[in-house]
Every structure is written in C-alpha cells, then in structure tokens.
Amino acid sequence: xxxxxxxxxxxxxxxxxxxxxxxxxxxxxxxxxxxxxxxxxxxxxxxxxxxxxxxxxxxxxxxxxxxxxxxxxxxxxxxxxxxxxxxxxxxxxxxxxxxxxxxxxxxxxxxxxxxxxxxxxxxxxxxxxxxxxxxxxxxxxxxxxxxxxxxxxxxxxxxxxxxxxxxxxxxxxxxxxxxxxxxxxxxxxxxxxxxxxxxxxxxxxxxxxxxxxxxxxxxxxxxxxx
Numbered sequence: 001x002x003x004x005x006x007x008x009x010x011x012x013x014x015x016x017x018x019x020x021x022x023x024x025x026x027x028x029x030x031x032x033x034x035x036x037x038x039x040x041x042x043x044x045x046x047x048x049x050x051x052x053x054x055x056x057x058x059x060x061x062x063x064x065x066x067x068x069x070x071x072x073x074x075x076x077x078x079x080x081x082x083x084x085x086x087x088x089x090x091x092x093x094x095x096x097x098x099x100x101x102x103x104x105x106x107x108x109x110x111x112x113x114x115x116x117x118x119x120x121x122x123x124x125x126x127x128x129x130x131x132x133x134x135x136x137x138x139x140x141x142x143x144x145x146x147x148x149x150x151x152x153x154x155x156x157x158x159x160x161x162x163x164x165x166x167x168x169x170x171x172x173x174x175x176x177x178x179x180x181x182x183x184x185x186x187x188x189x190x191x192x193x194x195x196x197x198x199x200x201x202x203x204x205x206x207x208x209x210x211x212x213x214x215x216x217x218x219x220x221x222x223x224x225x226x
Contacts, residue, residue, distance in 0.1 A: 002192055007211040008222050010192040014103055015171040018162065018190070019091075020178030021109035021116050021132070023199045025123075026085040030111040031065055037079045038069050058110060058155045058182055059148075062133070066146055073141040076114055085119050088198055090216030095123045097223055104169070105129065108161050110152050110182055131161045158186040177219075184208055194219070 002010070011017075022029040035044035044065045098105050106129045109116050113132040120130050134147040151157040151164070162174055166189060176183055176190040179197065184205050187193035195209030198216065206212050213219060 002210050004211040007192045007194060010173055011175050011194060011211075011219065011222055012225065014173050014175045014191075016104040016106060016165060016169070016174045017098055018106045018108045018158075018165070018174060018176045018186070020158075020176075020180065020183045020196075021107050021119060022111050023179045024177065024183075024196050025088060025091050025107065026119055027088055027199050028086065030085065030109075030115045031062075031069075033083060033085075034071055034076065034079055034112075034115075035065070035069050037083065038071050038075055040068050043068050058157070059153060062110065062146070062153060066135075066143070070143045071135070072143060073135075073137045076112070076135065080115060080118055085115060087119070087122060088216065090198075090220065092123060094216045094220050094223075095125065097220060099124065101223070104171070106131065106161075106165065108152065108158050108176075108186070109133075110157070155182070156185055158182055159189055162186050162189045179205060181205060 019025050032041065032045050035041045047061050047065050095105055105125050107116055107120055107125060109132040111132055113130065113134050116130050116132040117127055120127055131152055133150050133153050136144040136146055138144045146153060151160040162176065165171055165174060173191045175192045175194060176186040177194045177196055179200055179202060181204060184193055193209060195205045195212040197206060197212060197214045
C-alpha cells in the first residue's frame with residue numbers, strides 16, 4: 001500500500017484523475033434523491049448504505065433499488081429540473097486547475113448518466129469522459145430497466161473503466177477519488193486512490209485510504225506545491 005506522501009506525489013503528477021460523483025463531486029446520492037422524489041426514499045436509502053459499505057454486490061443493490069423506484073422518464077427529467085444536483089464546494093476550482101495543467105478528468109459513477117451528464121456540463125468535462133449507468137424506458141416513458149452491459153452496472157466496474165482508459169489513452173498514472181467501497185476497488189489498476197469524506201464518512205474507506213481528505217481544498221493545496 002502506498003503512503004500518504006506517495007499518494008500525494010502521484011496526484012501531483014497524474015495524467016488523468018477519475019472522480020466518483022455521488023457524495024463526492026455532488027453532495028447527495030443521486031439514486032436516493034430519485035427515490036425520495038418518487039416517494040420510496042427510506043427503503044432505497046437502506047439499500048444504498050449496504051452497497052456503499054460493500055456488504056452486497058453493487059449490481060444486486062442497483063437492480064433492487066431500481067425495481068423499488070420504477071421511475072418514469074418524466075420523473076427523472078422533473079427531478080433534474082426541480083432539484084438539480086448540488087456541486088460539492090471546491091470541485092469546480094479543482095477541475096479547472098486540473099484542466100489548466102492538461103490533466104484529463106473523468107466522471108466514473110454507479111449513478112445515472114442523465115444526472116451525471118448534467119454535472120459534467122457544469123464542470124466543463126466532455127460527455128465522452130462520463131462513465132455511468134443508463135436507465136431504459138418503454139416508448140410511453142415508463143421504467144424498463146437499466147443497461148446491464150455498462151461496466152459501472154457491475155461490481156468491480158470502476159476498475160474495468162480505469163483499465164479501459166489505460167488501454168485507450170495510454171495513461172501511466174491515473175488517480176481515483178471517491179467516498180465508497182466501489183471507488184476503493186478501482187486501485188489497482190489506478191495508480192493511487194484518495195478517499196473523500198467531505199459529504200459522508202464511510203469508516204471502511206477511511207481506514208483503507210493512505211490519504212483521506214475532507215475537502216477539495218486539500219487537493220488544490222497539493223497542486224499548488226508544484
């Protein structure tokens with residue numbers, strides 16, 4: 001396992017940085033917000049906690065939560081309009097700084113592409129740098145499941161995305177930043193993992209992170225050392 005100093009060094013010279021989205025780049029868990037909006041919040045929040053803690057497989061948790069929510073296309077669109085995702089303080093400045101340094105930034109999320117693309121647009125991240133799950137709807141707009149072929153729909157999916165990025169772009173040093181067990185799993189193949197506790201602290205992730213931060217300001221300070 002790398003030390004905090006080694007992780008900081010890898011972050012300072014990264015070719016690419018991959019961010020988790022829910023409870024990292026944004027303050028809330030997108031699937032929990034969608035559940036609340038659809039009136040089934042409590043049942044889904046409990047399942048999210050199990051998924052983030054790593055006690056059930058991500059695919060199982062995603063499938064079970066969505067079968068409870070059964071959101072329509074109209075409900076998803078209304079959620080984004082009425083309750084747009086709230087960016088975590090400091091993320092905009094951090095992504096701007098990384099872009100200035102020609103570091104590629106990706107959003108790798110177990111959440112939903114329709115929400116994550118909205119976040120990417122706010123951060124000037126190209127949409128082809130977004131990896132997330134796709135909801136499926138029938139022609140009348142009713143829920144029809146989710147695209148199970150997406151890597152992020154499976155346990156270990158974030159690791160697969162990192163491997164794909166290494167192959168496609170030839171990155172030698174990718175850093176993953178996130179709050180949950182699925183983010184921690186992405187290292188390796190990521191060169192380093194930074195645990196983020198600015199919105200929620202997951203004890204298992206905190207204990208296993210060589211560098212754990214509680215604000216994006218700490219990451220900005222690190223970049224300013226160069």
